[in-house]
Amino acid sequence: MNRKNLWIGLNEPARNALAVRDYKTGSFAQRLRGSGVEASEVTRVNRGQSDVKRIWIPGVEIFARKIFAQLHRGSFGEFVRENDGVPAKIGFWPKQWSGARMFVGTAKGFHVHPPSIPADTTPEKWHRRLFVRQPEKYSLRRYDNEQWDMMFFLQGRAEIILCDIRAGLPRRIMRFFVDGDNHRGSNNVGVVIPPGVAHAIRAEGAEDVIMVYGTSTVFHPEFEGRIASEVESAELPESWPRFLEL
Numbered sequence: 267m268n269r270k271n272l273w274i275g276l277n278e279p280a281r282n283a284l285a286v287r288d289y290k291t292g293s294f295a296q297r298l299r300g301s302g303v304e305a306s307e308v309t310r311v312n313r314g315q316s317d318v319k320r321i322w323i324p325g326v327e328i329f330a331r332k333i334f335a336q337l338h339r340g341s342f343g344e345f346v347r348e349n350d351g352v353p354a355k356i357g358f359w360p361k362q363w364s365g366a367r368m369f370v371g372t373a374k375g376f377h378v379h380p381p382s383i384p385a386d387t388t389p390e391k392w393h394r395r396l397f398v399r400q401p402e403k404y405s406l407r408r409y410d411n412e413q414w415d416m417m418f419f420l421q422g423r424a425e426i427i428l429c430d431i432r433a434g435l436p437r438r439i440m441r442f443f444v445d446g447d448n449h450r451g452s453n454n455v456g457v458v459i460p461p462g463v464a465h466a467i468r469a470e471g472a473e474d475v476i477m478v479y480g481t482s483t484v485f486h487p488e489f490e491g492r493i494a495s496e497v498e499s500a501e502l503p504e505s506w507p508r509f510l511e512l
Contacts, residue, residue: 295321302425302441306330306452323430323438324397325460327352331418333450343447345418345478346456353416357404358458360416360480368422368475373468375495379461381432382411390434393462397435409482412461413489419454421446422475425468432462443470464493 273281295317297303309330311318329352333343346353353359368374383389396406407414428440445453459465469475483489501507 294318298441299439300441302427302443304453305442305444305455308440308442309452309455321438321440323428323440323460323463324401324435325458326428326440326463327356327456327458328442329456329458330452331454331456333447333454335450341447341450343454346416352456352458355404356458357407358409358414358416358482360482362484363478363480364485365476365478368424368467368469368477370469370472370474373497374466375497376427376429376464376466376493377495378431378464378491378493379413379415379489380491381460381462382408384408388434389432393432393434412482413486414461414482415457415459415465416480417457417459418478419444419446420476420478421448422473423449423453423470424475424477425470426457427466427468428459429464430462431464446476466494 273284276284291297292300294303294307294311298308299321305328308328313319313322331343331345333341335341348354348359381389381393383392387395400406423446424444426440426442426444430436430438443453444455444457445451447454467475467477
């Protein structure tokens with residue numbers, strides 16, 4: 267069929283309003299900051315590649331986990347070991363562990379934790395030193411003074427969106443999908459998020475999301491800033507209050 271005349275069977279107003287979806291997937295970099303990628307793609311990618319290095323948010327860690335089936339009983343999966351893997355490499359071991367449940371169809375709006383900046387420097391200089399000039403000198407990180415998050419997902423499927431809003435660093439976005447332990451596979455991962463990186467989580471699919479997360483400090487309400495988080499406090503449908511006031 268002639269593509270030019272493909273929609274000739276529709277009336278003119280419909281043809282003018284018509285849009286065709288673009289199914290081209292794009293490169294990994296385009297999808298990571300756009301439509302999103304599977305967590306397994308993120309764990310496999312070579313972060314040393316120039317195109318990946320340009321889009322990766324400094325300080326973010328996404329590492330694979332293995333979930334073991336236990337016949338007729340369920341499954342077993344470790345989170346982390348204090349002296350092994352990513353936590354050992356970056357010198358981060360949480361001081362508090364917490365759990366959260368997200369109902370189907372809900373989301374946690376963007377929230378961010380404040381970076382701790384030494385008094386003798388500027389935020390821009392500090393972040394460039396910490397994540398650009400000396401990115402592997404983990405002893406410089408101020409885990410005791412700022413909240414880093416380490417997240418794990420036990421159930422469901424979660425969409426995570428990260429946005430770097432730290433002074434002195436380019437604004438970068440990462441969007442990926444993580445599976446809970448009840449969906450054993452390559453999308454079972456742990457996620458480390460630095461302060462200054464805004465993050466939002468959405469329950470994807472038809473089941474609740476259950477997560478466990480550790481923080482580098484104990485909970486401080488003042489350490490939690492909200493950005494575009496209206497989804498968490500949406501009002502009742504307009505007709506409901508009217509009915510209740512009758």
